[in-house]
Amino acid sequence: MALKLFLFALFLYLPASLSSTASKDKEHKLKYNPYRYTFINKASTFSPSSSSSFASTGQDSTYDYIVIGGGTAGCPLAATLSQNFSVLVLERGGVPFTNANVSFLRNFHIGLADTSVSSASQAFVSTDGVYNARARVLGGGSCINAGFYSRADAAFLKRAGWDPKLVNESYPWVERVVVHQPKLTLWQKALRDSLLEVGVRPFNGFTYDHVSGTKVGGTIFDRFGRRHTAAELLAYANPQKLRVLIYATVQKIVFDTSGARPRVTGVMFKDEKGNQHQALLSNRKGSEVILSSGAIGSPQMLMLSGIGPKRELQRLKIPLVLENEHVGKGMADNPMNTILVPSKQPIEQSLIQTVGITKMGVYVEASTGFGQSPESIHTHYGVMSDKNELFSTIPTKKRKQTYISRNKYQLQEAFNGSFILEKLAYPKSRGHLSLLNTNVDDNPSVTFNYFKHPVDLQRCVEAIRLVSKVVTSKRFLNYTQCDKQNVHKMLSLSVKANINLRPKQVNDTESMAQFCKDTVVTIWHYHGGCLVGKVVSPDRKVLGVNRLRVIDGSTFDESPGTNPQATVMMMGRYMGVKILRERLGKKAGV
Secondary structure (H helix, E strand, O other): OHHHHHHHHHHHHHHHHHHHHHHHHHHHHHHHOOOOOOOEEEHHHOOOOOOOOOHHHOOOOOEOEEEEOOOOOHHHHHHHHOOOOOEEEEEOOEOOOOOHHHHEHHHHHHHHHOOOOOOOEEEEEOOOOOEEEEEOEOOHHHHOOOOEEOOOOHHHHHHHOOOHHHHHHHHHHHHHHHOEOOOOOHHHHHHHHHHHHOOOOOEEEEOOOOOOEEEEOEEOEOOOOEEOOHHHHHHHOOOOOEEEEEOOEEEEEEEEOOOOOOEEEEEEEEOOOOOEEEEEEOOOOOOEEEEOOHHHHHHHHHHHOOEEOHHHHHHOOOOOOEEOOOOOEEEEOOEEEEEEEEEOOOOOOEOOOEEEEOOOOEEEEEEEOOOOOHHHOOOOOOOEOOOOOOOEOOOHHHOOHHHHHHHHHHOOOOOOEEEEEEEEOOOOOOEEEEOOOOOOOOOOEEEOOOOOOHHHHHHHHHHHHHHHHHHOOHHHOOOEOOOHHHHHHHHHHHHHHOOOOOOOOOOOOOOHHHHHHHHOEEOOOOEOOOOEOOOEOOOOEEOOOEOEEEOOHHHOOOOOOOOOHHHHHHHHHHHHHHHHHHHHHHHHOO
């Protein structure tokens, strides 16, 4: 008996002892490697002559590939290219691994509300008066989005001209590392049943595929609510051939213009201390700079480097390398409108899990649970009103970004319920991007022209009518405080609560079209600016210059699937494999 007690005590002691030892070992490692991977370092460590990660292997201090932007496309692209070639990634933000606002589902809104210079998201407001955000962190948009994972529809992939076999190999390559099946909350189940009740059929179960009807998609949040970003795809990399510099802000791409066509030779970038550096491309055939800075950053960088509309570059005294009037054109953002649905009872927090994919080109989703903490007051998903006791109070005249940022910790969130949202697929309205100055740290001017095309507005009206049916369906009666007689009250509540800088007609909720205009917000799926056939070729090479590509969502003329992140990550892998095979053939080994 004594022996059994001893063994039992030993059994209890060992895990604690081992855990303590492991914890100390982990702390020891973190002291020397706080960025998870040995190939990630601050930009200030860069020295082309002595600090190259390839110096010890006898390689020179130039790179076969320089990737500008370690985002949703840049990380899988760099990991793939590093299998055979030296790669330098320059990321203007920090790492996501130790940032709680990035890592946990419960902090989703807090991360978007953070407007500090070190935030993983950089806020901007389009000229349309809609608040928006762009990523500023290794992993890109996958670090600040709602986590929903769903592939592109077959028609999109066909129009892109991509090899179906390689596409179907590239998606699983991503999914093995970052994607999970969500555990549906009761509210998400109610949404599922309500969508089916109002005719968004059939039910397609849990699937990554984009098919009409109602389905449950994947998520990059695991069962513990921890986010898995595109940065984790760097685990696939060859650490001997990859170097990732964080807080490395590229100032411009450098060209040799002495030949018949401009030829890229490298990039200029600034480190976190403000010091300037130049990273050089290898002279080996096939070496390239690859822009993966997103739909805002990539056209901005092309223009800052001298590629773009001649008149605009001359206005800012940027030396012209190549005139291309299409840079920054064809910008689009999928408009989103939300109906706020008060609940009779507390609701568990959830982001997007269930989606209704309608045949009219509208997607219906829901996000719930916004009373988790006082800090979850946020600016881009606004639930703030000066008219209704359900919401935190901000006077209308003070409903500005600076005021909200300054006072968010004094506000108390009281809303209990859900956003039922509809996203318009394939908007016909188009806008543009232009430079305000030559400072890459500043946002350019962006116009999306929401609902400028009448077809977009009509589809939004139909979508709001559908969402109204969903929230007043029998399946939602156990949750909602709204029946069919109170739909207009609910719409009025939504108009008052949604935050944008557009003029509102609060008393005109009879007009669904006016509701669409008043409550439009972003779902962060903006795209365009470097479109195929106008700025880049189908293989994403920039037209008119040598050794430069753009591989990210700026090349899309539509947002793939219900959420583009799956296809953007897939594209990074896909294009990386294509490039390796073009250079090495079967020797590429991919």
